[in-house]
Amino acid sequence: MKTYRKNTAAIILTAENEILLFQRADLPQVWGFPQGGIEKGESAEQAIVRELEEEIGTHAFDIVGKYPEYLRYDFPEGMTFPDWSYDGQEQQYFLIRLHPEALINVKTEHPEFISYKPVCFAAIDFNVFSFKADVYRKVLTYFKKEFKEIK
Structure with a gap:
């Protein structure tokens, strides 16, 4: 039986709805979207707030939507991680709207991203989007x- 890591992910809108x-x-x-594991005792909403602070350095946003269910994807053959072994991830996706004054900083302590657009x-x-393309298509279309208002 396959095992999936509980995870949360954010689709982020700018003030211009991009x-x-x-x-x-x-x-x-x-390319992709900020995401990360849900820690023990943490809700998906708490996890996405924490992950966005860690990965893009801001808390100047609102959660404006949530995908109605968790979605799964499998990791490609040979993809391994030093701290855990799962077959894939099971993710709760949120739609996030940045506040107009929000500043994105991808140069965090442990950078996951080098740029954004x-x-x-x-x-x-x-x-x-590599192996996540089908899940991303489903979430973005929803x-x-x-x-x-999404452009």
């Missing part, structure tokens, strides 16, 4: 339908 994509530090050809939904190339 989606922020983040370029990974460990795989610069891959705002994009319109129509301009997203799902190929840059949020685009539910939150019409």
Whole structure:
């Protein structure tokens, strides 16, 4: 039986209703979204607030939506991690709206990203998401339908 790490992830909107994509530090050809494990005793909402502070250095945002269920993806063959072994992740996705004064800082203590860029939904190339592409497509399509202001 496969095992999945409980995780949370954020789709982040700018004040202009564009989606922020983040370029990974460990795989610069891959773009994605901030995410991280849900710690013992922590809710998914608490985890996403903590993860955004750790990964993009801000707490100037509001949670404006939540995907209605957890989604799973499997790690590619051969992908390993030093501290744990799971077959994939089971994630709760949140739609986050940055406050206009929010400052993003990807140069955190343990950087996961090296850069970021705002994009319109129509301009997203799902190929840059690697093995997470199907889950990202599902989540982004849902949020685009539910939150019409997304560009």
